Amino acid sequence: MKSQPQLREVLTMPPLVDKQSFRNAMSTLAAAVNVVTTDGPGGRAGFTATAVCSVCDEPPTLLVCLNRGASVYDAFRQNDSICVNTLADHQSDLSNLFGSKTTMEQRFAGATWSTAVTGAPVLEEALVSFDCTVSKRVSVGTHDILFCEVANVRHQDDIGGLVYFDRGYHRLKSE
Numbered sequence: 001m002k003s004q005p006q007l008r009e010v011l012t013m014p015p016l017v018d019k020q021s022f023r024n025a026m027s028t029l030a031a032a033v034n035v036v037t038t039d040g041p042g043g044r045a046g047f048t049a050t051a052v053c054s055v056c057d058e059p060p061t062l063l064v065c066l067n068r069g070a071s072v073y074d075a076f077r078q079n080d081s082i083c084v085n086t087l088a089d090h091q092s093d094l095s096n097l098f099g100s101k102t103t104m105e106q107r108f109a110g111a112t113w114s115t116a117v118t119g120a121p122v123l124e125e126a127l128v129s130f131d132c133t134v135s136k137r138v139s140v141g142t143h144d145i146l147f148c149e150v151a152n153v154r155h156q157d158d159i160g161g162l163v164y165f166d167r168g169y170h171r172l173k174s175e
């Protein structure tokens, strides 16, 4: 019978797949597109994120993965108020605005905002907005995982969703 590798052996093992192969594979996982915003002592900031998912419903918690090299990282490190604004089918331009090398002024000038209970910016025409407080932060590799407790939800009816798949946007409409 083959013995289990010792911890030291595991730690020195090379990565199983290279970065590009990983990204190519990940590009086949369809994901909702979100503009994640914050405000507070670290200032107002926002970025586009597809690495968002549900964690548990007691307490209602979702997670957001944020690259520590992103321009918004310091603001998200200092602030605990976060709003996950899931984009509607007509908002791919806003995704590109918050997902490219633009200033925060340029990003927020691209849409209309209100202020959530927690103080985070809420996108007026979002499909759904999750107003959250960060409950825990975990660093893994290049990213921080932000666990966010949901204080309030705002949902719009009769509006299509936006999905990122195969490095492009796809519009979804319910029958």
Ligand SMILES: NC(=O)c1ccc[n+]([C@@H]2O[C@H](COP(=O)([O-])OP(=O)(O)OC[C@H]3O[C@@H](n4cnc5c(N)ncnc54)[C@H](O)[C@@H]3O)[C@@H](O)[C@H]2O)c1
Residues within 6 Å of the ligand: 022, 023, 024, 026, 027, 050, 051, 065, 067, 099, 167, 168
């Ligand atoms: N989780 C992330 O940080 C993440 C997710 C999606 C896109 N992006 C960024 O958006 C840009 C365009 O992405 P694309 O999908 O058109 O092409 P891509 O080839 O850069 O990425 C393909 C897929 O790989 C994953 N990915 C990409 N960069 C990653 C990273 N640094 N960490 C973890 N997963 C990552 C995502 O699932 C992405 O959809 C790139 O600059 C990319 O880095 C980052």
Ligand SMILES: Cc1cc2c(cc1C)N(C[C@H](O)[C@H](O)[C@H](O)COP(=O)(O)O)c1[nH]c(=O)[nH]c(=O)c1N2
Residues within 6 Å of the ligand: 033, 046, 047, 048, 049, 050, 051, 052, 065, 066, 067, 069, 070, 071, 072, 095, 096, 098, 099, 100, 101, 102, 164
């Ligand atoms: C469709 C799509 C999806 C994502 C991104 C981009 C795009 C276009 N980006 C990258 C992130 O939005 C990007 O780092 C910043 O908005 C632009 O970089 P700077 O803020 O200027 O560093 C991104 N970054 C991240 O840390 N987590 C994520 O889940 C995603 N997802």
